[in-house]
Amino acid sequence: MAKNYSIQKSPFLVPTTDGKLIEEHFGKATDGNSEISIAHMIAPSEWSEPFQTPEFDEYTYIIRGKKQFIIDDEKIILESGQSIKIKKNTRIQYSNPFDEECEYLAICLPAFTPETVHREDE
Template sequence: MPRHITAPTRIPVPGGKTIEEHVGRVNTHTESVSVAHMVAPPGWDEPAQTPSFDEVTIVIRGRMRVEYDGGEMEIGPGETVLCEAGERVRYVNPSIAEECEYWAVCTPAFSPEEAGREG
């Protein structure tokens, strides 16, 4: 039977970023996939990570810089990046004035333990 998710769960994180998990380990106890809506404030960044899940990031508004071993790329509204499990990446909102709004889909579902964050 399909499950109707009527509201996301807000996941508290430092740095001013908001995470609203619609599907995943917290909101629906789903381990196979997670879907979250996120808003990163101007100048936001996070430590590099080497996750053990694939992550699809779809930017809705603003820009996201994805740093990876060997380079970096910026993605804007309507663009998507796929970071595969085992790739070392770092996500940054390069704007000093604009938020970055995006959706992230992880398979299997995101968990802090599986993110492989540095520091």
């Protein structure tokens, strides 16, 4: 009998070169799901990404630490226990310019793909 649930015990570890841990629990890389991606992330102190304009909505929940967002030239800092929804086609930069690492969850609708994130350095 088919089960009506799936437990993720082996998330996909996304290769990075910037010290950031990305564990995709559900999404394109893990189970081929193009509707949603759910990832656990740890951004080291002084980490940042280039600006991007993704084709997906992104929800972020901060577990511990702080994370900086620059959204349409507005600087926003979230702390542990706070969350944000950023609408698709919004220009944004994510960073952690603080002295401690930031642990958070990111949920993308539809799922994150390298082709739909549109980072400005690519």
